[in-house]
Amino acid sequence: MMQYAWLIPLMPLLSFILLLLLGKKLKEASAYVGIWLTAVPLVMSFIVFFGQWGGESYKAEGTWLTIGHAVITFGIEINPLNSLMLVIVSLVSFLVHLYSKGYMNGDERVPVFFAYLGLFTFAMLGLVMSPNLLQLYMFWELVGLGSFLLIGYYYFKPEARQAAKKAFIMTRIGDVGLFIGMILLFWQVGSFEFDDIFKAVASHEMTHAMITLTAILIFVGAIGKSGQLPLHTWLPDAMEGPTPVSALIHAATMVAAGVYLVATMYPLFAASTAALTTVAVVGGVTAIFAASIGLMQKDIKRVLAYSTVSQLGYMMLALGSGGYVAGVFHLTTHAFFKALLFLAAGSVIHAVHTQDIEKMGGLYRKLKRTGPLFLIGALAISGFPLLSGFFSKDQILAATYEDGRFGLFWLAIIAAFFTAFYMFRLFFMVFTGEFRGAAKEVHESPGVMTFPMIVLGILAVLAGYVNTSWFGTFLSDYLGKGEVAPLASNHEPIWISVVATLVSLLGIFMAYLIYKKGSLSRDWLSRHLPSLSSVVYNKYYIDEVYHAVIVRGVRAFSYGWSLIDRYIVEGIVNGAVALVHWLAKLGSKCQNGQVQTYGAVAFVGLVLLLLIFAVSGGYFS
């Protein structure tokens, strides 16, 4: 089976090409092309995943370029981490394709939508199968392109256009870091192959400072893609895209690519304490920062977007604290429950045609399947006991604690409280109480939309059991076969679980008191601490600061150069024009038909010739 694994990313590419060529004829039927051409890779991914269980890593590559002694290859690699990612990506992609069949029904550009989805899926699958950094980088950019196209899918909305541009440019800032890191590694090691790089790191071929530098530069790429502080602002804006896209790209797969990048380059990071600390601090700060913004937002998708940023911060925190398995584990469970939450949110939006949670309410009775599924997702992300998020979050906390980063540990605990609070704020405001919206008839979504949610709901409940200290640590064992030996995290102190559970229950209870019972006033914070509340509500004014400092700065800089262009460069050009013009006028004035003038000109010419002759000393000398 492994030798056919290269077919997996090519199927969605085929879907992309087919839909581009035949989309106009297929119209609505193009959804089936997309669905079938992601169903096959899904099955293949599962076969690869289980085939990987007992076997060795598989690698197949051919020479692409030979530059001097450096050989650049192109191929695929299947190791435990890759095959796990393959399953996550192809599963979520398949479910989102299915869901989009219902969600995008009636849209005129369905073929284009499915074509873009195919392109994105191709890029993402290619990304996780890359055996070297260069190939990874190429797919990394392709993924960004897919994200750009899908965010800007509603291109007739100016916000969507802005958001697409913003996403592309912000992630590009991070990509520059990744690119520099990659080139530095190539310079040091002479190869883009992961294996060669890790070998060079292990044999101390690279200096310690260089390892730290390259690791941090590569992490900058991950910051951009995974929406970590300070490059996170594009992710909430990316919610302008269609909701299935948010579920696929901005929750489950592409934003997890940054985490995947750090995980796959883990030996490099593990060799430098400074790099690990950077990862952990950025992750931990992002986790609490984004969670606090999520507390105040009014747009259902934006709350989920900030939640995604926060959870990605958790994963980074885990990786930075040496919790390799915990990070990847949370990536897996998060992909399921966050995709579920987004799809459920999409179902809600589909039903009430608004994203403002102030205009929802009481939907639990009306949306008989979406409601419970959203509840499952919310419980899972909040870390409610026995659901998937509980186990993965627990392991992250344990890893952080064991690593001795107590400050970050407590930040993560508070972030967990925030997470539970804002998720249930969302739940109570959307699903309980009285309906505050304008829509008259609210219908449950069709089966083609609820089925993917049910599958994800089951996974959101059960995915946690692949790695628990009670039933078995399948995931640790599985990943342990890979290049990285995971740190044993089986002897976590039991009180961490207890504290984490209590904190999330407290968050849920608080949300219940405020948004369901009304025992506590909703605007308590804005009344008592108006300044703090407005700062948080406005997302800490990060966008405004960027606008004031960077956008304005760049504009001022470019204005300065435009002045130079206008007055100096253009002045020279205009001066040349004026000179020629003046000479031409002079010439035409000479030609007035009067012999005397001609004679004068001839005489002046002779004098000039003689002068030149005298000064230069003659032609022959």
Add this chain to the structure above:
Amino acid sequence: MSSLPLPVFLVLALILFCIGLFGALTKRNAVIVLISIELMLNAVNINLVAFSKYGPNPGITGQIFSLFTITVAAAEAAVGLAILFALYRNRRTVNVNEMDQLKR
């Protein structure tokens, strides 16, 4: 006869030539222009005669040559005046400023 050095004649010729050139280029009356051209011709004649006497190989050739030149110049002046008359009859003017047919 005292012998003046060569440069004296050359400077005289130069001055004469410059006066002639100036007149030819600036005067508005066509007759004056013609006279100025004669001046320039005579400056050349002075040069020829001076070189034939004081040049590297003195001889009589230059002086005879200048005689020819004077003859030719006389003929030229006659032709020039004839043209001038024809022009005057046509256009009723001897002002060179108004003679710009070369442009047409």
